[in-house]
Amino acid sequence: MKKQLSKILALGLSLTMFLTACGAGKTSTKTEETTTGAAVSESTTGTAEVGEIFVIGNPQPLTGVNAQVGESANMAAELAVKVINKEGGFNGVPIKLVNYDDQGSPEEAVKIANKMIQVDKVDAILGSLTSSNVLAAGGIYNEARIPTIGTGNSPTWMQQGWEYVFRAGLNTALSMPHVTEKMLSLNVKKVAVFRGLDDAAKTSAETFIEEAKKAGIEVTTIESYTEGDTDFSGQVAKMINSKPDAVFCSTNGPTQAIFAKQLRQLGFNNLCFNREGIPVDTINVAGDAVNNWVFAYPYVVYSSIEEAKDPEMKEFLELYFQAYGVMPFHDCAYRSWDAMMVFWEASKIAGSNDKEAIKDAISKIKDFKSLGGMLDFTDGTREGLHTLNDYIIIDGKYLDFNEWLKAGNISKLAE
Amino acid sequence: MIIQILVSGLVLGCVYGLIALGYSLIYKASGMLNFTQGDILTLGAFLGYTFYGVFHIPFILTVIIVFIIMLGFGMVLEKGIISKLVAKGTLPIYTVLATIAVSYIIQNGSMLVWGTQSINFPRIFHVTNIKILGVNIQTEAFVCILVSMICMVSLHIFMKHTRFGTSMRAAAMDPLAARSLGINVSLATGLTWGISAAVAALAGMLIGPLYGVYTTLGATIGRKGFASAVMGGYGNMYGAMLGGAILGLVETFTSAYISSSYKDLVAYILLITFLFIKPTGIFNERAIQD
Numbered sequence: 001m002k003k004q005l006s007k008i009l010a011l012g013l014s015l016t017m018f019l020t021a022c023g024a025g026k027t028s029t030k031t032e033e034t035t036t037g038a039a040v041s042e043s044t045t046g047t048a049e050v051g052e053i054f055v056i057g058n059p060q061p062l063t064g065v066n067a068q069v070g071e072s073a074n075m076a077a078e079l080a081v082k083v084i085n086k087e088g089g090f091n092g093v094p095i096k097l098v099n100y101d102d103q104g105s106p107e108e109a110v111k112i113a114n115k116m117i118q119v120d121k122v123d124a125i126l127g128s129l130t131s132s133n134v135l136a137a138g139g140i141y142n143e144a145r146i147p148t149i150g151t152g153n154s155p156t157w158m159q160q161g162w163e164y165v166f167r168a169g170l171n172t173a174l175s176m177p178h179v180t181e182k183m184l185s186l187n188v189k190k191v192a193v194f195r196g197l198d199d200a201a202k203t204s205a206e207t208f209i210e211e212a213k214k215a216g217i218e219v220t221t222i223e224s225y226t227e228g229d230t231d232f233s234g235q236v237a238k239m240i241n242s243k244p245d246a247v248f249c250s251t252n253g254p255t256q257a258i259f260a261k262q263l264r265q266l267g268f269n270n271l272c273f274n275r276e277g278i279p280v281d282t283i284n285v286a287g288d289a290v291n292n293w294v295f296a297y298p299y300v301v302y303s304s305i306e307e308a309k310d311p312e313m314k315e316f317l318e319l320y321f322q323a324y325g326v327m328p329f330h331d332c333a334y335r336s337w338d339a340m341m342v343f344w345e346a347s348k349i350a351g352s353n354d355k356e357a358i359k360d361a362i363s364k365i366k367d368f369k370s371l372g373g374m375l376d377f378t379d380g381t382r383e384g385l386h387t388l389n390d391y392i393i394i395d396g397k398y399l400d401f402n403e404w405l406k407a408g409n410i411s412k413l414a415e
Numbered sequence: 416m417i418i419q420i421l422v423s424g425l426v427l428g429c430v431y432g433l434i435a436l437g438y439s440l441i442y443k444a445s446g447m448l449n450f451t452q453g454d455i456l457t458l459g460a461f462l463g464y465t466f467y468g469v470f471h472i473p474f475i476l477t478v479i480i481v482f483i484i485m486l487g488f489g490m491v492l493e494k495g496i497i498s499k500l501v502a503k504g505t506l507p508i509y510t511v512l513a514t515i516a517v518s519y520i521i522q523n524g525s526m527l528v529w530g531t532q533s534i535n536f537p538r539i540f541h542v543t544n545i546k547i548l549g550v551n552i553q554t555e556a557f558v559c560i561l562v563s564m565i566c567m568v569s570l571h572i573f574m575k576h577t578r579f580g581t582s583m584r585a586a587a588m589d590p591l592a593a594r595s596l597g598i599n600v601s602l603a604t605g606l607t608w609g610i611s612a613a614v615a616a617l618a619g620m621l622i623g624p625l626y627g628v629y630t631t632l633g634a635t636i637g638r639k640g641f642a643s644a645v646m647g648g649y650g651n652m653y654g655a656m657l658g659g660a661i662l663g664l665v666e667t668f669t670s671a672y673i674s675s676s677y678k679d680l681v682a683y684i685l686l687i688t689f690l691f692i693k694p695t696g697i698f699n700e701r702a703i704q705d
Contacts, residue, residue, distance in 0.1 A: 063523075065631060068531040223675045228635030230430075230626045231663070233423030234670020234678065237416050254533040254629045261625075265553060266419055281532040285627035329532070 054095040054353050056343070057122035057146075059112045059137070060336075061130055062101035065253055069330040073129055073151065074099055076316075076333035079323050080340035090347035102128050106136035113137035117144045123355055126339050127151050129332045132199040138165045147346070147359040149339040151332060153276055154200040155207060158383065166362050168342045168375060168384040169335040172204040172275055175296045178388050179208065179248070179273055180215040182296065182401075186271070186410065188246045192239035193222045194232075194259060195250040204275040205250040212248075220244045225255060232259050236266045249293075250275040257285035264289040277301065277331055283396050291395065296388040298372030299334050300398040302327060313371050338370040342384065419550045420671050421664070426556045426625075428656075428663025429563035433618035434633075434640025435647065435655035436570055437611030443574065443650040444583040444607035447497065447507065450514045452615045453637015454521040459485055459616025460536065460623040460632055461529050467620075468537045478620060482613045489612030490605040492517060498604070518637070526630045536623030559621045563656060566614055571652040583607055642686040648696025657697055661685075 058077055060070035077097055085094050098120045100112045109128060116122045117140065124147045128134055131152030141148040142162035149166045150157060155173030157165065183191065191212060195205035209219050220242030223235035236259075239247060249272055251259060256278065263272070270292070277297040283290055302308050304327065305317045316337060320328055328334065342362060349364055350357035365384065368375040375384035390401035437452045459481055466477040496517065500510050539558070544551040574580040585593040586600040593600050619633065626632065643662045647654025662682055669681045689696065 063526075065531055065629075067526060223670070225675060226635075226679055228631055229678075230622070230632070230636065231423060231427040231667060232670070233420055233427075234667040234672075235675045237420050237671040238675070241416065254627060254632075257533055258626045262423075265551070266416075279532075281534070284535040285533045287535070 052093060054090045054093050054124070054347075055120060055122045056095060056097050056340075057100070057112075057116035057120060057125045058097045058336075059100040059102040059109060059116070059125075059128045059133065061104035061128065061133075062099075064104050066104050066130065069129060069332050070101075072329040073127065073332040073336040075324055076320065076328065076337040077126060077340055079319060080337050080344075082323070083319070084340065084344050090344065090353050091351065093353055097126075098122060102130065102133050104128075104130045104133065106132050109133035109137040110140065113140040117141075117146065122146060123353065124148065124343055124358065126336060126343070129335065131157060131203075134165070135160070135199060138162050141165060145355060145359070147343070147355055147362060149342060149362075151335040151339055152200065154203050156199055156203050158381075163382070164359050166342070166377065166382045166384065168338040168370060169372060170276070170298050170385055170388070171383050172200070173207045174383065174386065175275075175388055176204070176207045176211045177215075178296045180211045180217060182294070182390065183212075183217055183246060183273065184215055186246075186405075188217060188271070190218045190220050190242075190244045191246050191248050191273075192220045192242050192244035193248045193250070194235060194239065195222065195224050196252050196255065197224055197226065198252060201250045201252055201275070205248070208248055208250065208275070225251070225259075227252075227255070229255070230258060232262050233266065236262050236268070239263075240266055240268050244270075246270055247272045248275070249273065254285070257282045257290070260286040260289040260293065277391075278393060279330055283393060287396075290393045293393045294390065294401055296390050297331075298385060298388060299331055300391055301329070301331055310371075312369055316371055334371040338372060338375070341370060342368070342375065418548050420667050422547065422550065422552050422556070424664035424667035425660060426559050426663070427667060428643075428660035429560050430618055430622055430636055430659070431639045431643040431662050432563050432656035432659025433566060433614055433621075434636055435644035435659050436566060436652060437615050438641055438644040439647075439650050439652060439655045440570060440574070440611045440614075441607055442644075444587045445493075445604045446587050448511045448514070449608065449611065450511065450637065450641070451492070451518045451521065452611065452640055453633035453635070454518040454525075455485065455488070455612045455615040456619040456622075456633035456636060457525060457628070457630060458488075458521050459619030460628040461525055461534075461619075462616065463620035463623055464529075464534055464536045464628050467539075468535075474539050478617065481616050481620060485612045485616035486606075486609040489609035492612070493605045493608035494601075497608070498601070522630055522634070529628075529630070531630060533627040533629045536620075536628050538624050553625060555621065555624045559618075559625070562617065562621060563659075566617070567652050567656040570610075570614075574652065579603070579606075639682070642682065645686060645694075646689045646696055648698035648700030651696065651698040651700040654696050654698035654700055661697075 060073050062070045081095055081097055089095050102109045102112055125141050126149055129151045131154030134150035134152050135157040138157050142164045145164055147164055149168055151169055153170050153172045155171050158167055158171060193205055195201050212219055221238055223239055225232060272293045274293055274295040277295055277300055278290060278293060280301050308314045308317055345365055345368055346358045346361035347353055350361035363377050365375060365377045372385050373387040377384045391398045392401040392404050434452045441447055441449045462481045463477055466472045466480055467474055496513050497510050500513055540554040542554050545554055545557055582598045583603040586598055586603040590600045639662055643658035644655050646661060647658025665685060666678050666682050669678045
């Protein structure tokens with residue numbers, strides 16, 4: 001009996017460990033082959049021989065806290081591969097994604113970067129959505145002269161001057177002047193800052209503080225937290241005591257919802273500004289606490305196709321839903337899709353799949369409609385997106401902030 | 416504002432205390448360290464969410480079901496892994512490492528089952544806030560403090576004043592002598608691990624509505640719970656709760672009146688200070704020197 005019990009337990013544990021190791025397998029929809037650490041999968045539609053395929057390396061976090069975000073990004077990228085190959089690929093050559101699990105770790109990102117260049121002989125790189133990973137591996141891609149479109153939002157990796165590295169999504173540094181401008185128009189004179197210590201959260205907060213100072217907005221206090229913390233009442237108390245007109249929040253993951261709840265719980269009911277879009281799961285957990293939270297971002301995550309008004313977005317959501325039966329979980333799906341479309345457009349402009357030609361062609365893309373708005377790479381910054389939309393959350397819904405202001409709701413908030 | 420900070424610190428401290436109770440209980444009854452406590456809290460929160468939030472089973476019933484499941488889980492963990500390693504004569508450090516491995520398995524397993532997004536644990540009470548000393552406190556937070564106190568007293572009574580609790584302590588002190596007196600050492604040890612897991616799961620269900628549920632919910636809490644147990648006196652139930660309360664209050668007040676950047680620094684300096692100056696903790700529990 002004892003022997004049987006231990007056999008069952010051993011089997012159970014082995015099964016759990018096996019499932020753990022295959023975590024990446026579950027998160028990537030079309031994974032054919034996975035290994036722990038650097039999970040690899042390849043997907044292509046078309047039957048071209050090796051050497052006749054345009055290979056795009058796609059490192060994304062497929063395990064760890066951002067696994068579901070990475071999965072969403074990969075699903076959009078796979079969908080793009082399908083659509084592009086159906087239309088003849090890049091200049092008649094089918095394209096293929098080589099997916100890797102970078103685990104959100106810069107160390108892993110560097111290992112994967114070298115493998116993609118030396119073993120997979122990639123022609124282009126998409127991602128990662130983790131900015132610190134792009135920062136760690138971007139130099140390697142640049143040295144190997146591989147056109148890369150990173151999908152993280154942090155300004156840091158684009159400040160390195162890597163001429164082969166581009167971005168089709170938002171640079172939060174570009175959105176900060178917009179946020180401070182908005183604050184000034186609302187007569188916000190004093191703001192308290194709450195920030196995380198990871199690269200994206202810290203850099204966004206620093207850029208915001210700089211912009212706020214330039215705009216003459218007083219930063220009353222800067223509070224930080226360590227990833228994994230669950231109580232922020234001390235920080236919130238300090239922020240409220242500094243009597244700010246608004247709060248600027250630069251956080252990641254589950255912290256946002258908990259912070260929002262505690263901020264409201266301790267009595268701060270004014271406007272809060274977030275460094276980027278607020279995902280649906282945060283709204284679900286925070287509930288009413290994220291009412292009157294504002295953010296400037298290119299897009300929001302829609303719960304249904306009907307909610308989207310932009311025809312490009314609607315078309316993408318229809319394709320996505322048709323392919324997977326679910327809506328994109330995170331805006332990283334939009335970022336990956338847009339990046340793939342930029343590569344496609346560049347291949348058309350270049351008229352060739354040569355890496356150098358693709359790189360040069362990206363810099364020529366102008367007035368290109370993406371899910372985030374019109375893309376323009378011609379200003380030499382290698383940033384494509386220069387426009388933003390303002391949103392406010394009211395009763396769990398994303399509303400156009402400017403429309404909300406026009407309706408005179410700000411006076412109701414003051415009451 | 417100071418009362419609000421005080422209450423927040425106490426809630427946080429009580430959560431640390433509940434985890435610390437588990438560490439202390441296991442050490443007291445089996446002389447071992449179990450680093451799965453934090454992730455068991457997460458698992459408890461996920462199970463609570465599943466029964467209460469998905470299957471809409473009444474909360475009290477959910478607590479009972481999860482308590483029983485986690486009691487079984489703790490016992491299986493002890494019987495299936497820990498006691499096997501002990502029987503092989505492995506060094507105590509390997510059992511500690513095994514518990515760390517199990518904690519990662521729980522974390523990744525939860526990720527596979529429930530995903531990596533934050534999940535909303537529905538509210539337990541219809542009354543959102545209650546007013547104490549003029550400040551609004553979330554009802555769940557108040558209940559968290561109350562339940563922690565009840566757990567502390569009941570576990571202390573159980574360990575010190577019941578026949579089975581005495582058997583557990585005897586089993587930890589000298590298993591051979593305990594066996595010769597007819598004590599079922601195996602059951603006593605297994606049950607200790609079970610109770611610790613159940614208490615951690617209870618903490619998870621209580622903080623679920625406050626913080627939401629996600630895979631790393633218990634990771635930091637687990638570490639802080641361990642620090643609380645050491646500060647209070649490793650192996651002492653009252654010490655566990657007091658250590659938790661001190662740590663929670665120190666963290667919250669440091670954030671509010673010094674700087675949030677120094678919060679963890681101050682908390683862990685306090686732990687090191689205790690280890691050097693008073694390793695037996697506030698309650699002078701001699702467990703560390705055993």
